[in-house]
Amino acid sequence: MVPTAPHSAARRAVVVGTGAIAHSHVRALRALGERVEVVAAVDLDADRAAAFAAEWSVPRTAATLTEVLAGDEVDLVHVCTPPSSHVELSREALAAGASVVLEKPVALSLAETDRLLAAERASSGSVAVVSQHRFGSGVQRLRSIVEDGSLGRPLVTTCLTQWYRSDAYFQVPWRGSFAVEGGGTTMGHGIHQLDVLLAVLGPWEEVSAMAARGSRPTQTEEVSVATVRFGDGSLASVVNSAVSVRETTVMRFDLELATVELTHLYGYGDDDFRVTAAPGHEGEVETAWAREPRGVPSSHEAQFRAVLDALDAGDAPPVALATARDTLELVAAVYASAFTGEPVRRGQINASNPFWSAMDGTGAVWR
Template sequence: MPSGNKYRVAIVGAGAIAAAHAGAVEDLGDRAEVVAVADLDGARAAAFADEHGVPAVFTDLATLLADVHPDLVTVCTPPGAHREAVLASLAAGAWVWCEKPPVLSLAEYDELAAAEPDQGPYVGYVFQHRFGSAARTLRQQVAEGTLGRPHVAICHTLWYRDHDYYAVPWRGHFETEGGGPAMGHGIHQMDLMLSLLGDWHEIRSLMGTLDRDVQTEDVSVAAVSFESGALASVVNSVLSPRQESYLRFDFTDATVEVSHLYGYDNSHWTWTPRDGVDGAAWAPPSDEASSHTVQLKAYLDAMDAGVRPPASGHDGRRSLELVTGLYQSAITGQPVRREDLRPSNPFYSLLDGGGQYRPARPGTAPEAAR
């Protein structure tokens, strides 16, 4: 329960995504309030505090935790700083809501999971696309078998990021970002797919560095089989001028699709029943857009109940497992099963397998893929 009348929230990292976190807290103002912000750049932290009415400003997390004792810390730093921020916050007794990608490897993810006390606080991760009303409705239909068995899925993140986007020093490097578009962009749509279809079984993939001057990939394609028997096509790109986030699910009795970019409401979804099947009752009963606000509401509900929030633990690990398997398969040229992702596997600790991916000049195949 809150330490006062509301949950006291601290935001770590005052970059662009922090505004979405502050906005979500403001939307739920009867339940939470931002009481502090920390950023290594003191001027940026101060400007953020002025804009959002935050009373306390810090340049380091340790001092914030000692002085403020927040109930919830939201981590908005670059990916390479997630691990230390989460560990420090959990040790201080705070719940944590961390931006995607969760951390840089499965090894780091499991380290954070081991740092959670048995009864909480817990660390959850920002995967807001699974929380809109349409996705919630479809998830219930899948669980109840309303649409029949899932057979085919398409999960395409076709975005565009220009060369200037990668001028930021931490972007485009495995050691600081964890990976390329599969890790930093497509992980949202892949998480939504996994939240609907469950655990995957095997992945076969290709990736390349075709146009951007980065040490990671800038495009990947994959074929995925699920434990249910369903098969999926997955594409992650930052080279696509006409941008789209597109998912399609073909069930026995219906096709369900969503086309959007960075967020959706019900109008972005379609349910198409097969001939002879009545699909009138399949529309979502409410219209709630995917957003940080709708996920934070679910997170605060979990805090109220003292239970693990969604998109944490095994539920939050699924997307990082799939990304890890994607990189291993693309780099080694071999299929990867989920059960292969053990601590003895070099890709468990480093998503490039310890320097195994060496991108060639744009337009040619990387050395490891030849």
């Protein structure tokens, strides 16, 4: 059962999957001190679970989440496994009354995500989806500036996720197919920046996209390029790549009174932003950008702190599953447009649409 404990009581957390991202989760949880206690590590690979537990002083390991839930009171389940197992593990945790912290992507499809939403509604627990780039102070500040219109409305945005993955990257068994990973660089890499795009600009309306592959041993795309129209009429150009030797992550927001640029790779701080004022508006731009919050880098720790604060207050934790579904719908729309050659509008991918049940829908163009 999920306790109604005061802030001072440690919540009991389980980490499922002890690969690389699980270390980021435990590192972040340890930084939150006595607010949370990691009581078990779950992995089908007993040796890997044992090594993880020894490194982080986790008192118990198990091969299945079922085993842990049957024996212990659990408040939080951190799901750090490959995408194909996310939904079933999360549904199991929710059925036991625990809350879930779920890595991206949420699921392999919108259909699976909707199943998980139904399980959440039937549970006393909740799902928070890891979207750590929303929680850096720079993005928080930019979001508030766009919301209140202090620097005018957005006009055009550039969103570049240009990363490099070698052939060896795709040798991991669960990578490189729509059936097991859910997609390629759009789903696995660019989704983080797409999430920030929606956090800052609000709902998208229409997508036109293309995708390509050919230089890596993968069935999924290595590159996608999309144009996104938002509800306010502004446009965004989006590039996702796994073949860019000089890696970079760039987001540029051109507002009426300023350009705000964020350049980083896998995480950012305040110093990674550059703000340029329109002529004659230097003072108001300086005032707007000087507002709080400040000094918080994007990180799992920042989001997990917000999750615990929300649970302590009895509120839905950020980023809620329904919010993450909006981002996944945009990813699905990129695939649908790329593979059909037609623009896709928000809400168009419903249960009667083949891209609702699988990201490759009617089939990738290179099949």
